[in-house]
Amino acid sequence: MIKSELVQKLADENPNLFHRDIERIVSIVFQEIENALARGERVELRGFGAFSVKRRPARIGRNPRSGEPVHIAEKYAPFFKAGKELRDRLNRRAPAAS
Amino acid sequence: MAGKTTTRADLADAVHREMGISRNESAGFVERILEEISGALENGETVKISSFGTFSVRDKKLRMGRNPKTGEEVPITPRRVVAFRASHVLKDNINAALVRDSATAAE
Numbered sequence: 001m002i003k004s005e006l007v008q009k010l011a012d013e014n015p016n017l018f019h020r021d022i023e024r025i026v027s028i029v030f031q032e033i034e035n036a037l038a039r040g041e042r043v044e045l046r047g048f049g050a051f052s053v054k055r056r057p058a059r060i061g062r063n064p065r066s067g068e069p070v071h072i073a074e075k076y077a078p079f080f081k082a083g084k085e086l087r088d089r090l091n092r093r094a095p096a097a098s
Numbered sequence: 099m100a101g102k103t104t105t106r107a108d109l110a111d112a113v114h115r116e117m118g119i120s121r122n123e124s125a126g127f128v129e130r131i132l133e134e135i136s137g138a139l140e141n142g143e144t145v146k147i148s149s150f151g152t153f154s155v156r157d158k159k160l161r162m163g164r165n166p167k168t169g170e171e172v173p174i175t176p177r178r179v180v181a182f183r184a185s186h187v188l189k190d191n192i193n194a195a196l197v198r199d200s201a202t203a204a205e
Contacts, residue, residue, distance in 0.1 A: 001134070001135075001138040001143050001144070001145045001146070002145075002146045002147075002148070003146070003147045003148050003150075006131065006134050006135070006145075006147075009134060010127070010130055010131070010134075013130070021117065024116070024117060025113055025117060025124075025127050026131060028109075028112050028113050028116050028117070029109050029112070029113065029127070029128055029131055030147055030150045031112075032104070032108065032109050032112040033104070033109070033150075034150065034188055034191060034192070036104035036108070037188075037192050038191055038192050038194075038195035038196065039102075039195070040196055040199070041102050041103065041104050042103045042104070043103070043104040043105075044103050044104070044105055045105070045106055045109075045132060046105075046106070047132075048132045048135070048136060049180070053192060053196065055196075073197070074197060074200065075193055075197070076192050076193050076196045076197070077184070077189065078151070078184040078188055078189060078192055079182075080151075080153075080180070080182030080184075082179065082180040086136050086139065086180060087179070087180070089136060089139075089140045090139060090140055090155065090177075090178040090179070090180065091177050091178055092140075
């Protein structure tokens, strides 16, 4: 599923709203998650999961080809952990025999 | 780093503010979006939200684990897990904001 399919689905359920309004609603939701992460906040959506940001401190790496040390700047990585309900939903049906 | 946590209510509030639709209806949309993503993942589908990221389902095989307290070997049953890969746009925007913040904090 891609974003436009998600928008289409919600548009079908809401014939009273313009398609472009649904598009905006979907964008606002993801934008708001991004804004929170960009402030260093955690986004906790019970049952679905939680987004957080992990800090990767600056470090001295090495160019694997030349062995030369290189400075790697501090960076932040967004992270998602699925919530219990979502994890359980994915595993409700008996997994295929292995 | 800010200790605040963003929740469904904050997302619904943003929709309410920016779209001018009721809080109740806004909350409904947030719920439907999360439900659609969950449903697709449950069906084993990958969910791609451009400029945000991709949620996918990974199959984990049976493996042996160990109870860290007793040292006892226990089987970890095969299962499906959700993986999220942030898009470059999302990573870049988060880094632009937070690296700048930590640089000013260090001064």
